[in-house]
């Protein structure tokens with residue numbers, strides 16, 4: 001494996017970042033995870049748009065100009081002979097003696113790595129998964145794709161310990177915001193497709209955006225509005241979206257079965273359409 005660190009392509013085992021990197025000290029860094037299908041990057045502009053927004057929100061400068069990113073990402077893909085997998089980008093405010101305030105004249109740092117990945121097992125997709133609800137303990141800006149993911153890590157770990165696939169985060173107002181690393185959709189009893197609006201309280205997933213577009217093209221009634229856990233439990237269908245699992249049916253939330261306990265027709269249709277969208 002080969003990874004990129006601040007201008008150099010290195011054997012993955014030697015690809016290290018400085019101990020004073022602010023990503024390490026303060027999680028003062030942002031990231032992106034992009035799908036690679038048959039050696040080609042998917043949704044590149046959407047991911048770079050979101051990276052630009054995250055960097056801007058935190059006043060971190062581009063570690064290299066935006067137009068150089070495709071070159072670096074494609075180098076990492078070809079040097080790893082990657083066909084189907086994921087590319088990881090992390091940009092931090094750079095390495096500087098530990099001090100909360102921003103350093104002056106310190107270049108931001110950039111790491112790019114890649115690994116093979118072929119999505120969740122077919123059996124899981126066909127059966128659907130169970131999720132568990134957890135309090136949303138995150139800061140008030142989860143719309144910024146920053147690396148400070150401790151609440152997400154703890155939520156996913158409790159899901160795993162409960163034998164569930166994902167944690168659904170419930171905010172202080174009782175609304176279902178998103179999963180620990182996924183966005184959440186439900187099909188309400190009246191057939192409308194609902195998902196939390198892309199405000200400051202969730203990450204606007206690239207998969208979420210693309211699935212919404214596909215749903216609108218299908219002529220489905222789509223509502224970007226918050227819903228409660230009680231509403232979700234009455235849903236006909238539910239699914240989660242994200243770069244690594246694409247569209248994953250959810251058939252059980254805590255101890256409640258969703259719909260008839262099988263992946264629903266709208267979920268299955270949107271999954272197929274999304275898979276087509278990714279094919280080169």
Ligand code: PLP
Pocket residue numbers: 033152178179180181182183203204205206207208241242243244
């Ligand atoms: N929500 C959170 C908190 C995430 O971390 C992620 C992805 O990692 C998503 C949603 C899904 O985003 P995307 O579809 O861009 O992968």
